[in-house]
Amino acid sequence: MANSKSSQRNVPNPLCFISICLHTSFINFISSFLAANSFRLNFVPIAPDCIFNCGGSSVAFIFVTKWDCANPIPIFTRVTKLKGQFANLCVVIGRPTFVSVQVLEIGFEKIVNIAHARGECKRRGVVSRLKGEHCKDGCFQRVITSMPGVNNYDAVALNQAIGSIEAIAKAGKESILENTDLSADKAETITRLFRDPKLYLSPKFN
Numbered sequence: 001m002a003n004s005k006s007s008q009r010n011v012p013n014p015l016c017f018i019s020i021c022l023h024t025s026f027i028n029f030i031s032s033f034l035a036a037n038s039f040r041l042n043f044v045p046i047a048p049d050c051i052f053n054c055g056g057s058s059v060a061f062i063f064v065t066k067w068d069c070a071n072p073i074p075i076f077t078r079v080t081k082l083k084g085q086f087a088n089l090c091v092v093i094g095r096p097t098f099v100s101v102q103v104l105e106i107g108f109e110k111i112v113n114i115a116h117a118r119g120e121c122k123r124r125g126v127v128s129r130l131k132g133e134h135c136k137d138g139c140f141q142r143v144i145t146s147m148p149g150v151n152n153y154d155a156v157a158l159n160q161a162i163g164s165i166e167a168i169a170k171a172g173k174e175s176i177l178e179n180t181d182l183s184a185d186k187a188e189t190i191t192r193l194f195r196d197p198k199l200y201l202s203p204k205f206n
Contacts, residue, residue: 016034017042017046019046150186
């Protein structure tokens with residue numbers, strides 16, 4: 001028991017590094033929210049807007065607080081540059097949604113939740129188990145990703161939330177939207193492909 005308590009005391013608090021270039025109108029909220037969740041906060045000169053380290057796993061984030069619909073190129077250029085530097089990179093944005101948020105505070109809460117989840121998955125070895133399951137389910141992956149617009153991430157989400165290909169075929173659009181983070185367009189495509197004879201009887205997917 002003593003060793004167990006000692007090891008618990010030695011576990012460091014999760015870290016959050018925030019770019020000194022990130023100017024937000026709710027910095028007090030960020031500080032308070034992180035403190036309430038036992039994060040150590042440091043302002044440092046980094047390329048991403050923030051980097052979280054939880055349980056030995058680091059996740060970098062681009063936090064877009066303002067989206068210029070007329071000129072989105074700088075954001076995508078930045079994403080392209082940073083994804084080559086960081087193994088785990090997420091983009092949180094209001095509209096159009098990469099991670100859906102209603103207000104900036106909720107957006108930052110999502111950042112913390114994603115970082116926490118990543119660290120917990122690494123601690124429990126969930127990531128390695130999922131990779132093993134992914135190899136076994138290669139056929140499932142190939143079938144699902146053959147659908148227009150559906151990628152590997154979507155296939156994993158469908159497998160975890162809905163189940164087998166048969167279960168996905170029976171699930172309606174509403175069920176897919178409720179249990180996964182797939183877009184309405186993707187859910188509609190998947191539903192139609194399994195239920196519209198003109199589509200599922202066609203020789204191949206385009």
